[in-house]
Amino acid sequence: MTVTPLAAHAADRPAPAFRGRIGRDASSGHYAVPGRYRLHLSTACPGGLRIAIAHRLLGLDTACPATYLPAVPDCPEGGHSVLRPLYEASAHRYPGPAIAPVLSDDWSGRIVSTHAPDIMRDLDRRFGGDRPSLYPCGAESEIEAVERMGAQGIEQAAQRAGSVGGAPVELDRALGTLLETLGALERWLGGRTYLIRDEITAADVELWVALVQLDTVHRNHLDASAVQRIADHPTLWAYARRLAAHPAFGGHLDLDGIERRHHARCQGLEAAGAAVQILDWAVHAAR
Secondary structure (H helix, E strand, O other): OOEOOOOOOOOOOOOOOEEOOOEOOHHHOOEOOOOOEEEEEOOOOHHHHHHHHHHHHHOOOOOOOEEEOOOOOOOOOOOOHHHHHHHHHHOOOOOOOOOOOEEEEOOOOEEEEOOHHHHHHHHHHHHOOOOOOOOOOOOHHHHHHHHHHHHHHHHHHHHHHOOOOOOHHHHHHHHHHHHHHHHHHHHHHOOOOOOOOOOOOHHHHHHHHHHHHHHHOHHHHOOHHHHHHHHOOHHHHHHHHHHHOOHHHHOOOOHHHHHHHHHHHOOOOOOHHHHOOOOOHHHHOOO
């Protein structure tokens, strides 16, 4: 199995160390067998939260069990010690941190994938059964566009806008990108319940987690004026609030874990926007 070195990426979207796929039949090596695979997730991590939501929506507790990990990794390099045997079994003397999310193969004791988008697609396509697909036919390009908007237009733009020591013009440009993205989503969601179809798709999972990160993590490093401008998208935040009431979304929302994970790894300075909460997630989240 090919191992890709961990490169310098945005903090919450590192390059995947393993990127195997689950195929249709035995010729693919990894093929769908109920109970063969296991997820290792931390819902304080954006990728882990996305997979946990998809796992719940697809009803895969038996077909592909999930093990939930602590919010804050227990290894100095940022990995989970419980995952180290899997990493070392999958790549001899693996040098990087043993991070989640992980899809592992219980038959071989090795890792199939650490790439959250691939894992979500394989869960849906190989184990989804008769449930509505999170990746409906013809929607792949739309879902990929939402993935890019969430990663670049929301998470990375917000991270740059709140970075320490950045030139004012660069910070303003990043905030402009963020507000432009939110404005486009605000207009698009007018009159819609979900993002691209009449039912929940992977696009909703992607966007909702990006909005959770924006309000619970990135907001802490923005000034109050910027956060108020972010909050001034009532349709978008009503959409986020509505999904939070869904058990698959709000039921996995670990606000304390997200906060502890953020403080354990964040090197930025807290700004005035930390005091301007956009949504009271604890009130709206389903339990």
